[in-house]
Amino acid sequence: MKKIVSLIICIVLTVSLFSLKVCAETEKGYVYSVIGNQALIEDVEDNLTGEITVPETLGGFPVVSILDYAFRESKVESIKLPDSITFIGEGAFINCEKLEKINLPLGVKEIKKDTFSQCFSLKEVNFSGTVTLIGGNAFFNCSALTQIDLIGVNDIEFSAFRNCKKLSDVTFSDSLETIGESAFFGCSSLKEFSIPSSVNYIGSDVFGGCSALEKIKVNESNKIFSSVDDVLYNEDVTTLYWYPSGKTDKSFVMPKTVEKVVWGAFEGCKNLKSITVNFIGTERNGEFSTGFASIFGDKMPTNIETVILKDIVSVPGNTFYDCSKVKKIVLPKTVTEIGEYAFAGCSSLTSINVPENVKTIGDGAFKNCTSLKKITLPKGIEEGNNVFEGCENIKVIFGEETTEKDEKNESQQSVDNSSSGLETNSSETENEPDPKPVPDNQKPEKKNKIYKILIIVLLSITASALIARTVIILKKKVPTD
Template sequence: MSERRRIIMYVQGKCYKCGGFLAVDETQDASVCPFCGKAFIVEKAIRSFNDNAANDIDMTKAPYTYDSDFVVERSVLVRYNGYTKKEVRIPDGISVIGEAAFQGMNNIETVFIPKGVEVISGGAFSGCKNLHTIHISEGVETIDIDAFNGCISLKDIKFPDSILNMEASAFTGCTSLESVNIPKNIELLPWRIFEGCTSLKFISIPKKVKTIEDFAFAECTSLESVNFECMHSDGDTATGIKRIGMNAFKNCTALSGINLPDTLEYIGNQAFRGCSKMKKISIPQSVKAIYPFAFADCSSLEQVTFAGDTELYKGSNPYKYGKNPATFFNCPKLLNVSYSKIQKHYWAFPAYCKSQEPINMENGRCRYCGGEFKGIIEKVCSVCKAHKDY
């Protein structure tokens, strides 16, 4: 009963700072706008919406053509009670599909979302295990956290360009999802958004996306191709990916290669770990830093080329990263490395450095990193500080 009461408190509001339409909990004093990120007073946001509606002729005339299965309050669909129906058509006049409105309804197979809907709230369709088709009309702006999480039968989604925000875990565990377009105005692919979508084979990253957050495509084991629509910055700071987060593509075991754009600056911890089909990778000059284990367990990787002086980091937590936080840990075939700072970062390339030991020893250099020795009696490598032991 308490959960139901909490859900039906969501009503329509409007952010008086940016103009975005919101689903707000009228029992709360304040909240944060998902569009502009600024705090607002709930009562004032509701009043702002009502004042706007009073002056909007089209809105006042829009009828609520819903039946008894739809529980609606002030244009917010707070719950659906059609427990036997396979096809659902959201009625006209709805602007917000409320939190958990259809959660766990396994009877639903097809959903039609009409024009006028602006927000699909958190968990709205989560756990709808038989939902295989959803039609989203132009006008939807926000898909909130966990909105379609666990919809294991969902195969294809076509997003309208009106979508501006997609929140964390929105499609996590949609294991049948084969095809999806990312809206062109999205700037952030959030945490775990497509994690575990094991049937997804191709993804195209729009020009405006600047960040792929942690675990965004982790465990997408069928993902074969990633296309970045913006490969070159051309001086436009508003376009091009800047950061690939921690574990973003971890265990994408079908990914045989990826062309990284020259707008990229940071590659996070374990970002491509376990991409066991990847054979070669080129790191653009724009990349400033790569963090621990970024390409660890890429067991087929044979060649890596650095276009610039990218810094590689070991990580500061020995318990988390162990004694050998190599960027290319367990890449046994990686024997071809082109990198201007390879001596300084010798630890990052275990297989390559091991293969160079005989050559280094023959030339009187450090067997580990190839650096020159200093000292007469006790010779010490000028690069890695290792003592000469041969």
């Protein structure tokens, strides 16, 4: 009995709902339906072009909604919406490539996902001040948009303004709380970004590809984030979130308080030439796995020439693997171990110090460091296999560096190394006697001259003897009268 009653109720409700809906109608180029005495725009005809004003009523019913993808790929250039509209669906204006201008009525509270995505010509969006949410990809690839006023907005979702390449002016209010992942990625004209006191969440890669960004400012009242020298940190400066890609400084010294660097925080920092960091990878006390280049994202920039490390005790394996543009690396005295292939592939590296406290160097640590011509290692160091493989004509010095004179005389403290591991260890070097001075009369150049003179004399004597013998023979053969 209960099942029958439930079935009857479902049928009644279904019939009631259908009675509220009128089949889709077309008027003035708008395809709409009516639900509950309200018109909802579902689609538009191709003859709607240029500047249009959406009517307040269709079929005598107030227009309250623009449904998902209603204007997709439309050729309209300017749209004026009536105040009766309170809802705009996902992708409502997606791929309207000619759309340049639109207003948002007071009743609209949210801009849904993909609403204006790929509107390449969109230059002006007039917000009502009542919009609280900007959905994911809402303005994706709106490459003509130069300015946006987000007063009243609480949340900006992922990639909301991604690739808005001309966007240079963004205004927020203290109502803003969250900025989603990659929200402003690729906004390459954005030079300064101000974060209100109310923001409590910033997603990853928000400023990726913002190549002109020089300054990130944070309101001093913000309890989550802070800005030091225009670099974005958490409130107590223990986590570094983002270094502005367009910042003009040539060098950066990490604050001592920093314990963590977000992956890719230094992505695209095109002007930076020297960087000083307190640890390797993304966390001071975390398990090492990502390598030094991880703080630069997918690829280390070619402009970084000098890396200065502080407060570390080891250089783990593969730390600087294939950092092919780094020319100079400075290690602190606290380092005791260099892991395998730690600097392998640093083909531009010309200068590196190995502190006296280093006890071991792993296999292939300097493999293919083709620009490295000289390096000093501590005496008694334990080296792995093929430490300098591929380093042509490198000079490895054990202990104190030799003087210029000693180098010219090829002191036995030096060792020439080619493709294999170190050919000489420290104990062999220490036991070999110093080379004795060579007397002047035995020097190679003088010996060569003496040999040449002797050869000439011998040749002269031999020639004279041959001539004399020939004369004697001829005399014997000539008949006498």
